[in-house]
Amino acid sequence: MKNITRKxxxxxxxxxxxxxxxxxxxxxxxxxxxxxxxxxxxxxxxxGIIIFSGTAQFVSITMLSSGSVIMAGLTAxxxxxxxxxxxxxxxxxxxxxxxxxxxxxxxxxxxTYAMLSKDDGPEGVNVSNYRxxxxxxDQSAWLTGSFLGGWIGTLLTFDSTGIDFAMTAxxxxxxxxQWIDNxxxxxxxxxxxxxxxxxxxxxxxxxxxxxxxxxxxxxxxARSRIExxxxxxxx
Amino acid sequence: MTDYRHAMIVIAVMGLAVLATRIVPVLIFxxxxxxxxxxxxxxxxxxxxxxxxxxxxCLRDMPxxxxxxxxxxxxxxAAVTVTYxxxxxxxxxxxxxxxxxxxxxxxxx
Numbered sequence: 001m002k003n004i005t006r007k008x009x010x011x012x013x014x015x016x017x018x019x020x021x022x023x024x025x026x027x028x029x030x031x032x033x034x035x036x037x038x039x040x041x042x043x044x045x046x047x048g049i050i051i052f053s054g055t056a057q058f059v060s061i062t063m064l065s066s067g068s069v070i071m072a073g074l075t076a077x078x079x080x081x082x083x084x085x086x087x088x089x090x091x092x093x094x095x096x097x098x099x100x101x102x103x104x105x106x107x108x109x110x111x112t113y114a115m116l117s118k119d120d121g122p123e124g125v126n127v128s129n130y131r132x133x134x135x136x137x138d139q140s141a142w143l144t145g146s147f148l149g150g151w152i153g154t155l156l157t158f159d160s161t162g163i164d165f166a167m168t169a170x171x172x173x174x175x176x177x178q179w180i181d182n183x184x185x186x187x188x189x190x191x192x193x194x195x196x197x198x199x200x201x202x203x204x205x206x207x208x209x210x211x212x213x214x215x216x217x218x219x220x221x222a223r224s225r226i227e228x229x230x231x232x233x234x235x
Numbered sequence: 236m237t238d239y240r241h242a243m244i245v246i247a248v249m250g251l252a253v254l255a256t257r258i259v260p261v262l263i264f265x266x267x268x269x270x271x272x273x274x275x276x277x278x279x280x281x282x283x284x285x286x287x288x289x290x291x292x293c294l295r296d297m298p299x300x301x302x303x304x305x306x307x308x309x310x311x312x313a314a315v316t317v318t319y320x321x322x323x324x325x326x327x328x329x330x331x332x333x334x335x336x337x338x339x340x341x342x343x344x
Contacts, residue, residue, distance in 0.1 A: 022325075022326070025326050026326070029329070039242065043242070046246065047246050047250075050246050050247065050249075050250035051246060051249050051250045051253055052250075052253070053253045055285075055289070056249055056252075056253055059289060059292070060245060060246065060249050063245050063249075064241070064242040064245050064246070065238060065241065065242065066238070066241065067245075069241075069244055069245060069248050072245045072248055072249050073248040073249060073251070073252045074252075075249075075292075076248070076249040076250075076252035076253050077252045077255070077256065078281065078285050078288065079253075079285050079289070080252065080253045080256040080257070081256060081277060081278055081281035081282060081285065082256075082278060082279075082281065082282040083253070083256040083257045083278075084256050084259075084260045084274065084277070084278040085275060085278030085279055086257070087256075087257050087258070087260045087261050088260045088261070088264055088270055088274075088275070088278070091261060091264065091265055101261075102258075105257050105258050105261055106254060106257060106258065108257055159337075159341055160337075161337065161340055161341050162307075162333070162336045162337035162339075162340040162341060163333060163337060164293075165308075165311060165332065165333045165336035165337070166329055166332075166333040167293050168290060168293040168294060168308070168312070168332075169311070169312075169315045169328060169329040169332035169333055169336075170325070170329050171286050171289045171290050171293065172290060172312060172315050172316065172319075172328075172332075173315065173319045173325045173328050173329065174286050174325075175286040175287060175290060176316060176319050176320065177319075177323075178282075178283050178286060182283060187280050187281075187283035187284045188283050188284070188286070188287055189287070190284050190287070191283070191284030191285060191286060191287025191288045191291075192287035192288075192290065192291060193287075194284075194288075195287060195288045195291035195292065196291050199291060199295055204295050204296065207295070208288070208292060211288060211291075212288070215281075215284050215288070216277070216281075219276075219277065219280055219281065219284065220273075223276060226280060227276060227279075227280070
């Protein structure tokens with residue numbers, strides 16, 4: 001492991017800067033929501049270290065005070081399914097990372113993956129240091145934002161009724177972007193329709209579990225329609 | 236009183252689940268074993284169903300039969316959609332949608 005140079009730090013900062021801004025803003029939003037639900041900045045920090053997944057953490061807010069622990073775990077699995085794919089595709093790149101491996105995989109969020117899977121950083125930069133720093137800067141920005149949000153939340157006194165809608169709005173923007181990016185809309189439609197049907201049939205407490213079972217079953221059965229053999233490669 | 240013990244357990248369980256999706260595949264396939272196509276397929280496609288599931292989950296308590304029949308949600312979601320299609324800026328759309336929703340539920344409906 002080579003010592004980290006100024007050049008490594010600058011290159012990593014350059015790559016991470018748009019992510020740092022986004023994570024600070026979203027983190028602040030998350031911290032404020034947590035605080036409004038009775039969980040202060042230290043809770044947000046703890047959750048950011050233990051879970052470190054924006055989507056899972058936003059969803060966790062409404063599950064912290066009550067509800068099924070099993071459902072919370074299954075929901076996190078479902079939300080994080082994409083990480084299976086990220087990690088597997090990094091095995092080759094990270095094969096010589098040695099002691100840094102556990103951290104690099106643990107903190108491999110969507111944005112870090114997007115930055116580190118496309119290239120090995122600029123010329124002349126130590127690639128191992130570069131990967132470590134980009135991963136570290138991204139996670140630090142998220143943790144800083146969520147801590148600040150929790151603290152800001154205690155200072156602001158306003159009627160926060162309806163602020164939870166930020167979560168719905170965030171997921172909706174991702175949903176729209178995925179819709180634009182994909183030709184086959186069956187998975188997107190399936191997610192909405194199956195969950196909605198289960199909410200109506202099974203009531204408000206456990207509907208996510210039957211919804212996930214149906215989704216996995218339909219995805220398995222309709223595989224040839226969703227991803228025709230020899231079709232486009234998503235890598 | 237807030238049940239902090241339950242919160243701790245939920246954070247731990249969700250953390251383990253997320254960590255598993257990031258680390259277990261590497262432990263299993265890290266030595267060059269061939270990854271089953273089906274696992275890769277689920278990794279690619281499940282994320283596209285997960286957002287719809289989460290949106291419905293967020294709206295699970297929306298009253299459809301009684302007033303205001305989910306109108307604040309629908310109006311705000313329309314605002315999020317239109318602004319996002321227009322500018323493709325996540326943060327801007329989230330702020331506008333949330334501000335509009337808070338205004339609607341606090342002052343209009």
